[in-house]
Amino acid sequence: MIIGRSPLRITLGGGSSDLASYYSLHGGFLIAAAIDQYVYVTINHTTFDEILLRYSQIERVKKIEDINHPIIREALKLTDVNDINIEITSMADQPSGTGLGSSGSFTTCLLKVLHKFKKHFITPQQLAEMACHIEIDLLKEPIGKQDQYIAAFGGVTSFEFKTTGEVIPKSLNLSDQILRELEENLVMVSTGYYRAASKVLKEQDDKSKANDLEMINNIHYIKELGFRSLEALEDGNLSNLGKIMDEHWQHKKKRSKFMSNPDIDRWYDIAMKSGAIGGKVIGAGFGGYILLYTEERKKLINALRAEGLKETKIHFDFEGTKIL
Numbered sequence: 001m002i003i004g005r006s007p008l009r010i011t012l013g014g015g016s017s018d019l020a021s022y023y024s025l026h027g028g029f030l031i032a033a034a035i036d037q038y039v040y041v042t043i044n045h046t047t048f049d050e051i052l053l054r055y056s057q058i059e060r061v062k063k064i065e066d067i068n069h070p071i072i073r074e075a076l077k078l079t080d081v082n083d084i085n086i087e088i089t090s091m092a093d094q095p096s097g098t099g100l101g102s103s104g105s106f107t108t109c110l111l112k113v114l115h116k117f118k119k120h121f122i123t124p125q126q127l128a129e130m131a132c133h134i135e136i137d138l139l140k141e142p143i144g145k146q147d148q149y150i151a152a153f154g155g156v157t158s159f160e161f162k163t164t165g166e167v168i169p170k171s172l173n174l175s176d177q178i179l180r181e182l183e184e185n186l187v188m189v190s191t192g193y194y195r196a197a198s199k200v201l202k203e204q205d206d207k208s209k210a211n212d213l214e215m216i217n218n219i220h221y222i223k224e225l226g227f228r229s230l231e232a233l234e235d236g237n238l239s240n241l242g243k244i245m246d247e248h249w250q251h252k253k254k255r256s257k258f259m260s261n262p263d264i265d266r267w268y269d270i271a272m273k274s275g276a277i278g279g280k281v282i283g284a285g286f287g288g289y290i291l292l293y294t295e296e297r298k299k300l301i302n303a304l305r306a307e308g309l310k311e312t313k314i315h316f317d318f319e320g321t322k323i324l
Contacts, residue, residue: 001044002116003324006109007034007317008093008100009150010188010282010291012233013244014226016219016252018144018161020136026216028161029226031172031233032150034317037093039105041113046087054089056096071107074134079114088113094312098190099281099288104147107131108321116323124320128152128167154320156182158230178236183316185238187292187300189309191264191281221251242277242293249280264290267307274303 009032017028046052051067053059059068062084067073072088090110096102108131115122122130131148135141145167149159153169156179160168174182225248232240249268253259260268264281267290271279275296282289289312294300301311 001042002113004041004109004113004116004321005324006039006041006105006112006151006321007154007319008037008039008102008105009034009147010100010186010289010314011146012156012241013158013229013248014223015146015248016144017223017226018146018159019142020144020165021142022216022219023161024163024165026220026223027163029158029223030146031156031158031226031229032146033156034150034154034320035100035314036317037100037312037314038317039092039102039109040090041106041109042087042089043113043117044087045083046085049085051084052087054087070139071103071134072110074138075107075110075114078130078134079111079118079120081114081117097288101147101151103135103141103143104131105151105321107134108148108151112321112323124152125167125169127321152321155318156233156316158226172230173234175236178233178238179316182233182238182241183314185242185293185295185297186314187276187294187297187304188282188289188312188314189267189292189304190289190312191267191309193261193264193288218251218254222248225251238293239277239295242279242295244278245280245291245293246272246278249278252280267304267309270303270307271300275300 012031012033014030017023018030022028051061053069053072055069061067064073064076090106092102094100108127111127111130128149132145135143146159149167149169150157156172156174158170158172225244229241229244232244271292275294276292277294279290279292282291
């Protein structure tokens with residue numbers, strides 16, 4: 001049995017500029033961090049003349065073309081895995097729809113496992129680009145590239161998205177002390193709301209393609225916040241990072257009515273009155289997780305617990321997608 005593991009992610013600065021409808025004209029930039037919440041994929045030979053798939057559903061098929069799961073179907077075709085006596089199983093520490101990039105993590109993990117199964121080597125750059133090819137080019141999902149890239153590379157990493165489509169990753173220059181302080185001061189809680197990122201991102205993608213000036217200027221501004229976040233992180237000014245996160249969230253909410261809801265707004269206001277310096281909803285918006293930066297951790301946690309919100313403690317992952 002081959003077992004693969006791929007990290008989920010949070011975005012620490014910038015965002016939204018990783019969609020082709022934007023970066024192909026203006027270039028993109030953001031900072032993401034892989035975290036110790038994972039997607040796992042296994043593959044092994046069986047004695048049955050069928051392909052057995054276990055994820056949120058169970059599929060038994062005789063031909064790759066008959067597979068319902070689109071990512072698995074296209075990944076098997078792309079990697080030229082033609083065996084029908086195989087079993088593929090996926091599991092995750094977090095459910096899909098939480099804003100942590102689970103689809104991109106699943107795709108990179110599946111491809112890593114399939115390459116190992118074929119005894120082929122693949123670099124993180126190749127892995128990320130192949131995952132993007134499946135989700136964006138073949139399946140036409142209106143999503144960006146950050147999830148696949150941060151899953152493949154891991155770490156606390158900036159990504160520059162060139163107008164040509166090239167993606168340039170760069171590990172941030174952070175001391176061990178700043179990394180520990182950042183981990184300790186970040187608080188992540190689940191909203192209990194789940195959504196498909198592609199549905200939320202479609203509005204942004206459509207408006208970007210239509211050159212909607214309000215949307216374009218909003219993404220310009222958030223991209224600039226990404227550069228300011230990079231400066232704050234590499235200067236060790238984490239309090240300023242928290243303030244930038246709040247500024248990000250206030251601008252992000254202007255982009256769409258789907259970004260937030262009354263519960264999220266109320267919880268965010270409580271957090272800001274209880275020790276949070278800043279924060280935002282992770283991912284495309286309207287649910288998933290709220291990420292907050294605080295220097296009064298105990299006070300903030302107690303206030304969130306009083307609202308019935310539970311923290312998911314996070315640490316950074318520096319290995320990226322790997323075979324266990």
